[in-house]
Every structure is written in C-alpha cells, then in structure tokens.
Amino acid sequence: MIDPGYLAATVLVAGGITFALRAVPLLAVVPLRRSAAVRFLADELPAGIMIVLVLYCLRDLSLTELSPTLPTLIALNVTIALQVWKRNALLSIFAGTAVNVTLLSTAFPV
Amino acid sequence: MRPRSGLLATSRRTELKRAFFDSAGAGGALFPLGLAFGLLVSQAGLDWWWATIFTAIVYAGSLEFILVGLVVVAAPLSTIALTALVVNVRHVFYALSFPIHRVRSRPARFYSAYALTDEAYAITTGRPGENWTGTRIVGIQLLCQAYWVLGATIGALAGDRLGLHLPGLEFTLTALFVVLAIEAYRARRDMPTAIIALLSGLIALLLSPEHMLPIAMTLLTVGLLARFALRQRRRRGNAADATEHGGTR
Incomplete structure (x- = not known):
C-alpha cells in the first residue's frame, strides 16, 4: 500500500507547480509578449516537448x-x-x- | 432593475449552452481518456478515490499519467516537482494568447488560470474571430474538467470492483504524446525543431534514463535558443548586406 501522506504531498506539489506555471505568466503577460525570443519558443517548443515526451515514455x-x-x-x-x-x-x-x-x-x- | 437581471440570466444561459457545444468535442476525448486513467490508477494499487483527487486537483492529464508511474516506484518529491515543472512548462506560453482578459470576477479568473489545459487553450484560441465571454470560457473549462474527473472516477471504480488488469495499458500515454507530436508538427511543418527534439531526447536517454526529462528539456530549450540566435544573426547580416548594396548602387 502506498503511503497516503506521500500521495497527498504528490498531489499538492504537482498541482501547485502546474497552477503556478499557468497563473504566473498571465500576470506578466505584456512584457513576455514583446520578447521575440519568447515568441519563438512559444511557437517551436510544443512540438519539441511532445517528441521528448514520446521518448520519455x-x-x-x-x-x-x-x-x-x-x-x-x-x-x-x-x-x-x-x-x-x-x-x-x-x-x-x-x-x-x-x-x-x-x-x-x-x-x-x- | 428586474428586467435587466432577467436579460442577464438569459444571456448567461445562452453562453453556457454555447460552452456545452464548444466543449463537446474535447469531452468526447476527455471522458474515455479519463476512463483509461482511472483504470491505470486502480491497477497501480491506489484506492479508487485517488483518481478523483488526482484529476480534480492536479488537473493536467499527461502529467497525471506520469505521476501514477512515479508514485508506484515511490519517486522522491523532488523528482515529482521537477517532472511537473518540465512536463507543464508549455503552459507558460499559453498565457500569450489565452483570452483570460474576458473573465471578469477574481474567483472566476483564478479558476480560469488553474484550468488552463491544452484543451481549454485549443478551443479558445482555435477560433480567434469568436466573441468569447467570461461565462462561456469558464463554462468550457468547468465542463472539460467535469468530463475528465467523471471519466477517471468511473474508470477507477470499474477497475477496482471488476478487478480488471490490462498489461500495457500505460501505452495510452505514449499514444497520446505521439498524436500530439504529429499534430504539433503538422501545424508548423518545421523539421529542424523536430530533429533538435529527437537528438535532445536520445542524448538525454544515453546520459541518464532516470533523469532523462530535465536533461532533454534543457538541451531542447538551449538548442532552440541557439537556433533563434543564429536566425537573428543571419537576418541582421542580410539587412546589412542590403544596405551595403543599396549604398554602392
């Protein structure tokens, strides 16, 4: 049996980080939008990340x-x-x- | 005031109806994927209600599949934190185009940011001409999450009660990423990025299968930034060439 405390900590850590990743950039959205490098990453990263995740699996x-x-x-x-x-x-x-x-x-x- | 609030209530109902149709396609995928996730949770030996907690609180589909694999081998919390960071870092870029400014109230905004999944992003940014209201956006997000949580809970309960065990079920996640990779590639048809990603992944696998994800993501980001710098330099070089030729003529 997996320890419930460990599972709860897992849920909180993973949930908290996911929320932070989604929410923090929404507060800083204007400066982010101006950067050409950020826009390039925004365009190119999704496909790259998915390929990496396939290999990860x-x-x-x-x-x-x-x-x-x-x-x-x-x-x-x-x-x-x-x-x-x-x-x-x-x-x-x-x-x-x-x-x-x-x-x-x-x-x-x- | 009365007729006005009545009008507001009707428009809210139409917006929620729109949200229902907007999210129906995603729901058709989220519900069965949720079933598979729930089944995987019960196979991993967790109580069925962990499927509900995972999907309701973490609410990031692909990460949740990975988390089940990690908690089964009792991975340290630092690994879980790093994995969550690396797998979901793409959401940082969703902020660039997600229409959250349409969501007015503070609690709704909070929820909207919390539930900014791939699906919510794809639905709301796929049709830029659409007039999105806050009610409609939050409605889409609530419905998507409901399909996902419901699917996972039913899947876990079914797996638990029927004692189902399907070897190789975790391939669902691999297949999900394969599909997302093919569709992301189709959107841009950009071979260099695909090659950089493939090399990053393979090098990371050779270096350390255990820490493959953070290594590969670092290599990928550095590789893409290098590509960006090269392109900028080439562009600046071209611009300089153009002015030089202009001067001699």
Whole structure:
C-alpha cells in the first residue's frame, strides 16, 4: 500500500507547480509578449516537448528483450500510421493501446 | 432593475449552452481518456478515490499519467516537482494568447488560470474571430474538467470492483504524446525543431534514463535558443548586406 501522506504531498506539489506555471505568466503577460525570443519558443517548443515526451515514455524499453519492446514498437507504428492516415486522435490512441494490451496479454507475456 | 437581471440570466444561459457545444468535442476525448486513467490508477494499487483527487486537483492529464508511474516506484518529491515543472512548462506560453482578459470576477479568473489545459487553450484560441465571454470560457473549462474527473472516477471504480488488469495499458500515454507530436508538427511543418527534439531526447536517454526529462528539456530549450540566435544573426547580416548594396548602387 502506498503511503497516503506521500500521495497527498504528490498531489499538492504537482498541482501547485502546474497552477503556478499557468497563473504566473498571465500576470506578466505584456512584457513576455514583446520578447521575440519568447515568441519563438512559444511557437517551436510544443512540438519539441511532445517528441521528448514520446521518448520519455519509451525510456524503459530494452533493446535486448523481445517483450515488451516488440509489442510496444508494433503499437507505436499502429498509432503513428492511423494518426497520419485518419487524423482521429481518439482512434489512434485507443487502437494503439488495444494492440499493445492484446499482444502483451496473449503472444508476448512479460 | 428586474428586467435587466432577467436579460442577464438569459444571456448567461445562452453562453453556457454555447460552452456545452464548444466543449463537446474535447469531452468526447476527455471522458474515455479519463476512463483509461482511472483504470491505470486502480491497477497501480491506489484506492479508487485517488483518481478523483488526482484529476480534480492536479488537473493536467499527461502529467497525471506520469505521476501514477512515479508514485508506484515511490519517486522522491523532488523528482515529482521537477517532472511537473518540465512536463507543464508549455503552459507558460499559453498565457500569450489565452483570452483570460474576458473573465471578469477574481474567483472566476483564478479558476480560469488553474484550468488552463491544452484543451481549454485549443478551443479558445482555435477560433480567434469568436466573441468569447467570461461565462462561456469558464463554462468550457468547468465542463472539460467535469468530463475528465467523471471519466477517471468511473474508470477507477470499474477497475477496482471488476478487478480488471490490462498489461500495457500505460501505452495510452505514449499514444497520446505521439498524436500530439504529429499534430504539433503538422501545424508548423518545421523539421529542424523536430530533429533538435529527437537528438535532445536520445542524448538525454544515453546520459541518464532516470533523469532523462530535465536533461532533454534543457538541451531542447538551449538548442532552440541557439537556433533563434543564429536566425537573428543571419537576418541582421542580410539587412546589412542590403544596405551595403543599396549604398554602392
């Protein structure tokens, strides 16, 4: 059982930081808007962050073990292909996840 | 005064109706994603009501998925703080275009800033010509959060009561980021940034899988700022060239 105090602290820390990130710039919005460097980051960072987060999610995959590496790579390709083809976010997410869950619970048990 | 307040009440109702239709698309995604999140919470061995607390208080979808993975391995609070900072730093930039100046009252403004999620940002900035009222903006945000909290609570309860265990369910988060990355790339079709991000991530993975996120984000920010500086210098060089040629002619 995970300690409830630790969980509560986690919620407060993560919630507080998220709120600060959202609220503080709203107070300082005018000076921020004038900076060309900030505007450049605002345009370019979102796509970059998402790519980094994809790699972050894959950080525990080992190149020498078949499972869960192979199922995850197959699911990844399903999600990418569907998103490029159909552009339906929910379909891409749930089809990829369904493939991953199915492969891991049948052909490739960890 | 009476007829006036009556009029206000009607306009508020129309604005809330608009908010309902504005948020319906996002709700169609938030509710099932919430279900998956709730299921993941129950699989992690947390009591079902933690799904409600996480989604109601932290209210940042992708971070919450990551938090479940972190609390299961009892990650230190410093890691949790750093992860929250790195994953949600993008919200700093939402402030540049989110129409919060339309939200009048102080408590509503507070909530609006608190609930400035990717979805709220996308809905309100996707149609710049729209006449957004404060009621409509806050209504959208309240509804989005309701879909998310409700989905997560039902998912966790279902996982808890039915004893569901789906191996590999955490792939939902990977898939979510893949979709967001593809759509963010589509919006700008900017290859250099994609390559800088890919390299930042891979270098960080090689250096330390455990501290991958802060390292990669630092590399990415430094890389983008370097690119910006280069572009500015090239522009200034071009401008100087132009004036020089102008002078000789």
